[in-house]
Amino acid sequence: MEPPAERSEVQSPSTFVIGATAPVDELQSSAVTESSSYLTATAEAYDAVAVRYAEFVRGSLDRLPLDRAVLAAFAEFVRTAGAGPVAEVGCGPGYMTAHLQDLGLDAFGVDLSPVMIGLAREAYPDLRFQVGSMDALDLADGELGGIVSWYSVIHTPPQELPPYFAEFRRVLAAPGGYLLLGFFESEGGPVVAFDHKVAPAYRWPIDDLAELAHKAQFVEVGRMLREPHEEERFRRGHLLMRRQ
C-alpha cells in the first residue's frame, strides 16, 4: 500500500483513496466476500495504517462546515429525544466520537481495529472505546439513543449490508433512536466499488442506502449531499434516519 503522504492524495478523513472506480459486479470476483474474511481483512488493513490515518484525519472537521452542520442536527435530535447514549460505529482513532461528546452527547466508539481503538483511548482517555463489529454489537436491545456510522459501512460488501441495518435497529431505542450515515455517494450511478487506500470500499446511491434503512424500519428524517471539498474526489452523502 502506498503511504498517504503525498499532498495530492490527501483529501478528507474518509477519502483515503487511490485508483479508479469499477462496477461492483466487476470487482466482486476479486473482493473478499466471505463475512468473517472481509472483517478480518478490514481490521488488519486498518491496524497497519492506524497511526498515519490518525494523523491524516486530525482537525479535518474544521474544514467541513456542512458536515459539522449535519452532525449538530443529529446531536440536537438525539439530545431532545433523550433516549440513551450514542455509539460511533467504525470510530477509527476517535476524533468523531470526541466531536459527538463535545456536542453534548454521551458518546462512545466501536471499531474492528484494535490498533485504532488503542489510539482512540490514548487520545481521548475520558471516553469509552471498544473493539467490535457493528454487525454484532455487544449492546442490549434498545440501549442506544443514536448511532453514527461515519464512512464505516463503506467497507461492507453491498450484499452483506442488510444485517447491519437490522443490528442498528435492534440496539436503538424504539421509537426515537436516530441513525446518521456518512458515505461516498455514487452520483447517479449504481453501487460502485473503488480502490480505497486501505480496504475495498463502495460508493452508494443515496436512495439505495435509504431504501435499505427503510426495509429495517427506519424512516428518513433528512438527507444532505455535498460536492467534493478542495481535493476530495467524490460527492458525499449523509442520511439521517429515525427508528420506528
Ligand SMILES: C[S@@+](CC[C@H](N)C(=O)[O-])C[C@H]1O[C@@H](n2cnc3c(N)ncnc32)[C@H](O)[C@@H]1O
Ligand atoms: C474510513 S475509516 C472511518 C473512521 C472514522 N469514522 C472517520 O471518519 O475517520 C473506517 C473505519 O471503520 C472501521 N470498520 C469497518 N468495518 C467495520 C465493522 N464491521 N465494524 C466496526 N468497524 C468497522 C475500520 O476499522 C475503520 O476504522
